[in-house]
Amino acid sequence: MELIQGNEACARGALAAGLKFFGGYPISPSSEIAEILSSRLPRAGGVFVQMEDEMASLGSVIGASLGGLRAMTATSGPGFTLMQEHLGYASLAEIPCVVIDVMRVGPSTGVPTAPSQGDVMQARWGSHGDRAALALAPASVAEVYDLTVQAFNIADRLRAPVVVMFDEVIGHMREGVELVPPRPEDIWRRPDPVGPPGSGHRAYAPNEEGVAQMPRFGDGYRFHVTGLFHDERGYPSTNAELVRQTLERLERKLAPVPFWLPPEKYRLGDASFVFVAYGAVSRVAREAVDRLREEGVAAGLYRPRVLWPVADAQLREDLAGAETVVVAELNRGQWVDVVARALPRSIRIVSHGKSGGEPVTTDELLAAAADLQPRSVKSS
Amino acid sequence: MTTTAKALLRREMMPHILCPGCGHGIVMNTMLRVLARRYDNLNNVALVAGIGCSSRIVGYIDANTLHTTHGRALTFASGLKLARPELKVIVVTGDGDGLGIGGNHLIHAARRNIDLTCILFNNETYGMTGGQLAPTTVREAFTTTSPAGNTEPHFDAAALATAAGASFVGRGQAFRPDALEEVLERALDHRGFSFVEVMTDCTEYFGRKNSLGGGSDLLFTQSRSDEEVSRDLSEWPSLRPGEGWQVRETQPIGVLSEDSRPAFEESLGLPGYKRKET
Ligand code: SF4
Numbered sequence: 001m002e003l004i005q006g007n008e009a010c011a012r013g014a015l016a017a018g019l020k021f022f023g024g025y026p027i028s029p030s031s032e033i034a035e036i037l038s039s040r041l042p043r044a045g046g047v048f049v050q051m052e053d054e055m056a057s058l059g060s061v062i063g064a065s066l067g068g069l070r071a072m073t074a075t076s077g078p079g080f081t082l083m084q085e086h087l088g089y090a091s092l093a094e095i096p097c098v099v100i101d102v103m104r105v106g107p108s109t110g111v112p113t114a115p116s117q118g119d120v121m122q123a124r125w126g127s128h129g130d131r132a133a134l135a136l137a138p139a140s141v142a143e144v145y146d147l148t149v150q151a152f153n154i155a156d157r158l159r160a161p162v163v164v165m166f167d168e169v170i171g172h173m174r175e176g177v178e179l180v181p182p183r184p185e186d187i188w189r190r191p192d193p194v195g196p197p198g199s200g201h202r203a204y205a206p207n208e209e210g211v212a213q214m215p216r217f218g219d220g221y222r223f224h225v226t227g228l229f230h231d232e233r234g235y236p237s238t239n240a241e242l243v244r245q246t247l248e249r250l251e252r253k254l255a256p257v258p259f260w261l262p263p264e265k266y267r268l269g270d271a272s273f274v275f276v277a278y279g280a281v282s283r284v285a286r287e288a289v290d291r292l293r294e295e296g297v298a299a300g301l302y303r304p305r306v307l308w309p310v311a312d313a314q315l316r317e318d319l320a321g322a323e324t325v326v327v328a329e330l331n332r333g334q335w336v337d338v339v340a341r342a343l344p345r346s347i348r349i350v351s352h353g354k355s356g357g358e359p360v361t362t363d364e365l366l367a368a369a370a371d372l373q374p375r376s377v378k379s380s
Numbered sequence: 381m382t383t384t385a386k387a388l389l390r391r392e393m394m395p396h397i398l399c400p401g402c403g404h405g406i407v408m409n410t411m412l413r414v415l416a417r418r419y420d421n422l423n424n425v426a427l428v429a430g431i432g433c434s435s436r437i438v439g440y441i442d443a444n445t446l447h448t449t450h451g452r453a454l455t456f457a458s459g460l461k462l463a464r465p466e467l468k469v470i471v472v473t474g475d476g477d478g479l480g481i482g483g484n485h486l487i488h489a490a491r492r493n494i495d496l497t498c499i500l501f502n503n504e505t506y507g508m509t510g511g512q513l514a515p516t517t518v519r520e521a522f523t524t525t526s527p528a529g530n531t532e533p534h535f536d537a538a539a540l541a542t543a544a545g546a547s548f549v550g551r552g553q554a555f556r557p558d559a560l561e562e563v564l565e566r567a568l569d570h571r572g573f574s575f576v577e578v579m580t581d582c583t584e585y586f587g588r589k590n591s592l593g594g595g596s597d598l599l600f601t602q603s604r605s606d607e608e609v610s611r612d613l614s615e616w617p618s619l620r621p622g623e624g625w626q627v628r629e630t631q632p633i634g635v636l637s638e639d640s641r642p643a644f645e646e647s648l649g650l651p652g653y654k655r656k657e658t
Contacts, residue, residue: 021463023455047462047648052488056455059448059485063428063459066446067467071459089449217444217460218467220423224390224439226447235393236439 001178006144006170007032013148014072016181020046021071023060025053029113029168030102033074054079058086062095068216070152074100077119087161088127089227094212096155099163102171105357114357115168117330123163124308132251133308135163137278141175153188158253159211169280197221202232210253258311264303271300272323273374278304281328281360288365296376315342324372328352382420385412390442401595403554403581408437410557414564425468428457430477433508434501438472451482454489461496465650469496475516476506479535490544490573495643497567497574503582511585522589541575542637548574549636555602566635572643
């Protein structure tokens, strides 16, 4: 058992996953990740480089990933905004990479470095175009470690950028943890290229999971990578049908992720009053559930670990028994729209958003619950 | 020659997108000749480009080719090179790409002295977007966003790269592919950040807007010279006196500066690079 903070767990999770390249730019409250990796990564045989800005950081990460390395950057809101173009590039060109976003209050420089969950929609739609997005949301120091490992796995298997986002509370909070490094068989690999190099080779021919089976650069395949829509050879195309099919495939290949990393369901079985919360907010929501249960309220918590993509059917099924759903977030209400879209109108959906940089408290959630007059277990 | 320029082309990518008379074709051919002389195939060569007409040419070359985002080619190239130090990494960028939107990356790549070669095609305009004002457009020149003539001073790309710390800086012209070939050879031989600015032409926009004539007329505008134009290239005679329009300037060509300070890879002790004191 050791006492470490979320940012350290992130850096160590990345190393355990086989991180070999980090390109970053300093920004609070994520800087500890870069600081720790600047000393540990070179000792683990990797390369650490501090780039000139966040666009350069993610650019260098994409380049290193094309060279075959597990590569990552870490930032916060303002830097995450600057990375959006390269997130779009990595999605369309299918380059695996991991981006850590330790969230602080925005917009703009905002409140450095008070906690926030304000980047949730940015992770979804921040990059232009109909991009399919992947974002994981750990809620504890130990889970930061685990989900950082999983982020690399998913990035490699699906050849896509994966964002791991947590608020400043999780990043700087210290918890006693027992970190369990992944076993070799827990590490997923990129799809192998099909066949030997040669004129018939198709770097962007998808496998049965819809994932391009690209080689690394420098292995004799000599293929083309571009942020333009492209055919299976990687050559640019403006064919409308090809564009549609590509967008569909890039979305379809991400669909299994919410099932690989299922949501946590806490006392949800008979719950009619449900909090939906992720990250640090889910921790106080869990406490609120316990307190409400003590008062006889059939309360439960639904905690997604994958914020993007959303499996609507999964949400509908998991929350089918709810009468009231309170979506508690450290923003003015972002993921609540996802819940509202997925659930039938018969379920009352309430947004409990909070901005300003102070964390959500248990008392606040209990007060919100009291206003909504949840039914008790007995009367159900 | 170990192979031919033609053999290094991706024939299936043809026809190319360059306009008739565009100087970029000459520069690409020159690059191909140099590469064909150095390699049997381009398995260990990566060509990384940004966005713009010049950046498109990497797709036509049968190498590991990476067409990135606007201005950021050097960042992708840096990550790739540090991940795979055994690769020869060549960046192709334009003046808008490399000095406008991507200027910050250029100075930092030069400062780090990372061992790659950056070839900047300077046609003094944004060609692909329709001939707008670039940071390299000389004063008074007409572009689609300087209809009354440019009022801003222009960047001297080579001087900028030198000041930022590039350990090799050269300049060539589409007008003189022979001299350019030698500059490119020397740049590729160099260990550390080598920067080559190539004066080329946009017939379609810059040429038309400034009434400079067709492709060959436009090339001759590069021949203007009132000063010594060839440096550190032993064999090249001085160029003929200029016939071009007075708004264009011809700057010195050749190897402008070279030193042997340690490459970034050497400071990091990467495989294949012996660690040197920085
Ligand atoms: S627009 Fe200008 S620079 Fe671009 S291909 Fe045409 S002539 Fe060349």
